[in-house]
Every structure is written in C-alpha cells, then in structure tokens.
Amino acid sequence: MRAVKHPGYCKLCGQFKELTFEHVPPKKAFNSSAVRVFPFDEVIKLYTCSDGRMPWDISGLKGKIQQKGGGNYYLCRECNNDTGSWYIEEYTTLANTLNQMIRSNSLIKGNAYSFKILQMHPLRILKAVMTMFCDINHNCFGDDSLRQFLLQKESQNFDANKYSVYMFLTSPNMSRLNGIMAQYNLKDGSTVLASEIIVYPMGFALYINKPENFKPIGLCINDFCKFSYNHKCEVGFTNIPYIEINSQFPLDYRTKEQILSAIEDSKSEEA
Numbered sequence: 001m002r003a004v005k006h007p008g009y010c011k012l013c014g015q016f017k018e019l020t021f022e023h024v025p026p027k028k029a030f031n032s033s034a035v036r037v038f039p040f041d042e043v044i045k046l047y048t049c050s051d052g053r054m055p056w057d058i059s060g061l062k063g064k065i066q067q068k069g070g071g072n073y074y075l076c077r078e079c080n081n082d083t084g085s086w087y088i089e090e091y092t093t094l095a096n097t098l099n100q101m102i103r104s105n106s107l108i109k110g111n112a113y114s115f116k117i118l119q120m121h122p123l124r125i126l127k128a129v130m131t132m133f134c135d136i137n138h139n140c141f142g143d144d145s146l147r148q149f150l151l152q153k154e155s156q157n158f159d160a161n162k163y164s165v166y167m168f169l170t171s172p173n174m175s176r177l178n179g180i181m182a183q184y185n186l187k188d189g190s191t192v193l194a195s196e197i198i199v200y201p202m203g204f205a206l207y208i209n210k211p212e213n214f215k216p217i218g219l220c221i222n223d224f225c226k227f228s229y230n231h232k233c234e235v236g237f238t239n240i241p242y243i244e245i246n247s248q249f250p251l252d253y254r255t256k257e258q259i260l261s262a263i264e265d266s267k268s269e270e271a
C-alpha cells in the first residue's frame, strides 16, 4: 500500500483524504517564483516597527522559502482538479490580461481606472476567488451552501447578503494573504470581518456580514453570480483603484507616505 503523504480534511468537500499541493493564487498568475512565508514572531517586528523598521521592509527577516510560489495542501485531488479547470483557469487568464494592461498603460499607483475586459466569464472569476478564500480559511466558513456553490459547477446560489467580495488592482511590490480576522471600529463599535488575497496584479477582500456603513476599497464583484457558468461577455470595470500594499496589517491600504506621517504623528504624541 502506498503511504499517504499529506492526509487531511479537504477545505472544500470536507472529506478526509490525501491532499494535493495547490498554488494560491494559481502558479501561472504570477505565483511561480520563490516566496518567503514569515512566522508570527517575525511579522510582529513589522507591526511594531520595533527596530526602526518600516512595515514594508522585510529584509533580513527569517522566513520559510517556498521556491515555486506560494501555496499549500488545501484540497483533495478531485476538488483541486475540478476547481482548477472550472474556475481557476479563468482567473489566470484575467491576471495575465490585467498584467498586460497595467504594463502597457503604465498605470500610476493611487489612481483609479476604467476599462473593459472583452471576453470574460464573470461567474468563474467569482468562484475562483471564493475557492481561494476557502483554501486559506477553515471549513468553508462553516457554510454548506457556500460549499455547494463551489462544488457544483453551474450553481449561482451565492449568498450575496452574507458575503461581499471587493476587487482592486495592485502593484507587484508586496503580497498579502490573510485568513478571516476581525477589525473593531472604536468609534461606532462595529466589527468588520475580512479575509484578503492580494497578489499582483489584483487583490480581493472578502467581507462577512459587512456593516452597511463600511465602505471597502475596490469594486464589489458580487453581481458576477448573476451570470451562468458559460456566459461569456464584455465586463466593464469602472473606477477600480490601482494600489500598492506596504504592510502586512490586514486591511491596511495606506501609501508609504501615509504610514510615515502616522509614525511621525505618534512620535510627536509621545514627545
């Protein structure tokens, strides 16, 4: 009998099986070169700026190197193959199209852009993104209807009241992946639950039960669930921001200048 190398619970079907390696985002979507994964005690150095280090300065931090791009053993072979061919291929195509657009138009960070993608399957993009959010989180958020939405290729049964997916464009300098976390707003007592997958050329933030008054960065792509699986069409993106990620703090979309001035402000408060 062959030894099972990576046994575990598949993040999609939930069955205990041999798991297969999966790149998140897909390898051909700018995730094939070495990435460094930092343990918590190294990341904390970036959070605290303890040694005078800026949040975007990862030089010298100790981390595990994944030579062939970021990923892990998330799904069983069947779920990996199915979602790969049903949804993830479309994601790769979109990533490559956006890369060409960003490079050939020399987009400027901090600006928003409007453009059309001529031939796209919107539902497949939404499902690719939700598959990746399930990969990096626990047990499909405990939501069997989300599991069914992803396991049934044609399903359009997406709970757009519970989940809000926002998309933006991002520069190549820094990536950020984080599982669901809570951010408290001290002013109004509201809580924002969010998970992020941000790897050039695009970033996605998933909000769960987003407070109505909270306005996330990016364009909401929930309406992609209104297209059938084979519906291919022109998709207009209006005023989608092109941003740079400069820290590993979840939901931190500040520019370097904004971070620097916040650090200066806190210094003057201490003084």
Ligand SMILES: [Zn+2]
Pocket: 010, 011, 012, 013, 014, 015, 075, 076, 077, 078, 079, 080
């Ligand atoms: Zn599975």
